[in-house]
Amino acid sequence: MANDTSEKTPLLDNEDDSSEYRRSREQVKSLYLKASSQKSGIIAPEDLYCRNTINISASNSNFQDxxxxxxxxxxxxxxxxxxxxNIIEWCKPEDSDLDGVEFKAMASGSHTILKDFIYFKKDNLYGLSCFENMPVESELERGARMKSVGILATSYTSLYRHMQFLENQVRHQLETPGRYEQLRAFWEDRKGSLPMSNPGRSLLSPMTEIPRADMRITHPAGCFSQFLKFFGEQIFVLWKYALLRRRILFFSPPPIGVVCYRVYCACCLARHTIPEIPEKPLKPHFYVNIADIDRLETEVSYLACTTEKIFQEKSHLYDVYVDNQNVETHIPSLQDMLRLNDSDRDKYSKLLNQSEEVYASLPRTVSEELYSRDMEDDEVADDEQVFITFFTEQNNRIFQTLLDVASTSDRTLTMDHMRSMGLDPVRDRQFVMDLVELHGIDVMLVIDNPCCGV
Structure with missing residues (x-):
């Protein structure tokens, strides 16, 4: 991969950038691109196998300590x-609070498939399990032996690198039931303890410790390209809902693993680096089932996925329901956002063009195997860079423009302002109204004067 990634990741066009916005763009490039421009600045999975805390010295990046x-x-x-x-057959430590994990680690409907993996949330912990269904000649087991092997951790960014081990172990447990020696050895080598300096505080935030480099270990190669390809132009419908911090629930029959990645990618749609707007990362719950209903009722913002169709009938639990590629909402003020406008299509075209430039530059074998977990990180780093950088810059542009308008004497948002943010002056009016209300930005939207467009 070339060292100068900025040449392969063109920025959003904006000829009228303010000096503040140009500075924010430089922050984005520094934060999201520079760490990947040198391999020494990337946290490789093999370097992350450790027990508790790791220090990375990235000599060619801005990341130190x-x-x-x-x-x-x-x-x-x-x-x-x-x-x-479903039962917990074995665990370490023996006194672990795993209440409900047996129904998260083996998703509802898993009996219909042979293999899957599931990300989930258990209280303030995150889990990853690998499931397999093996046919057996046993009347007692009704012809099928089904198991999952999983782990719980304080951060979902530390889970993916253990995927291969879990996959191997679930096959081992199916073929030689009751043999836990390798699992015990793994636990002794990898176990950690919860931070005890302040037991009352919440666990470490999964997205605050490493601004950019954590992304290298949370998804397989091609995760973002598959997300873009799956939703197409509708990615900008999801983008608006994510930026408004709505409750978004993805539904799909098993397998659910790839849908967990859609949850993760959707979380990235709302990122920005404008310091005046406190960034409140969307909460990824990943896989949820009916046992999570009470918890979801208390959430004001989240992203999750499920295999249980009954959730569709419980509309009080979500604002946006995504049935594979069909995006729905029962909230009247959000329904207009379901309709794509010309500005959305224009943004999609720019994002697609940037992505295609990246894929065209990759060797054919790489582009054909983008979804393989065995690929080198540096071969497909641009997949992530294009996606994250594009939406971060788009969000920065919107927030910086709104803050600039709020600092003027009349605080009036005009048609030109809307266009400069890459938004439709008329069709995106409700979206902007909801956004300024959410963040308490003091601007005036002239909504009763057609000549103003907003």
Whole structure:
């Protein structure tokens, strides 16, 4: 990969950038591109296998003394018992609070597929499990042996690098039930303890310790390109809902693993680097089931996915329901945002062109295998760079323009302001109204004067 990634990741066009916005663009490039321009600045998965905390010295980047919490607090095996259903067959430590994990680690409907992986949230912890369904000649097991092997950690950014081990172990547990030696060894080598300096505080935030480099280990190669390809232009419908911090629920029948990645990608749509607008990362719950209903009722903003169709009937739990590629909302003020406008299509075209430039520059074998977990990070880093940088810059442009208008004497948002933000002056009016209300930005939208466009 070329060292100068900015040449391969053109920025959004804006000839009238203010000096403040130009500075924010430089922040974006520094934050999201520079760490990936040199391989020594990337946190490689093999360098992250450690017990507690790691220090990375990125001599060719701005990251120094970067630390990531890597606390694995439990490892477990879930099995399907034909008499009692899902059970925790084995775990370390033995006194782990795994209440409900047996139904998260083995998603509803998993009996219909052979393999899957599931990301989920358990209280303030995040989990990853690998599931497999193996046919057996056993009347007691009704012809199928189903198990999941998983871990719980304090951050979802530390989970993906253990995927291959979990996949191997679930196959091992199916073929040789009751043999836990390798799991015990893994636990002894990787276990961590919760931070005890202040037991009352919340666990470490998964997105605050490493501004950019954490992204290298949270998804497989091609995750963002698959997300873009799957939703197409509708990605900008999801973008508006994510920026408004709505409750978004993705539905899909099993397998659910790839949908967990859609949850993760959707979280990235709302990123920005404008310091005057406090960034409140969307909460990824990943896989949820009916046992999570009480928790979801208390959330004002989240992203999650499910295999249980019953959620569609419980509209009080979500604002936006995504059934594969069909995006729906029952909130009247959000329904106009379902309709794409010319500004959305223009943004999509720019994003697509940038992505195609990246993929065209990759060797054919690389572009064909973008979704392989075995690829080198540096070969596909641009996949992530294009996506993250594009939406961060787009969001920066909107917020900086709104703040600039709020600092003027009349605080009036005009048609030209809307266009400079890459928005439709008429069709994106409700979106902007909701956005300024959400963040308490004091601007005047002239909504009753057609000549003003907003």
């Amino acid at each position: 970067i630390k990531e919490a890597d606390y694995i607090v439990a490892i477990f095996v879930v099995a399907f018992d034909t008499r009692t259903g």
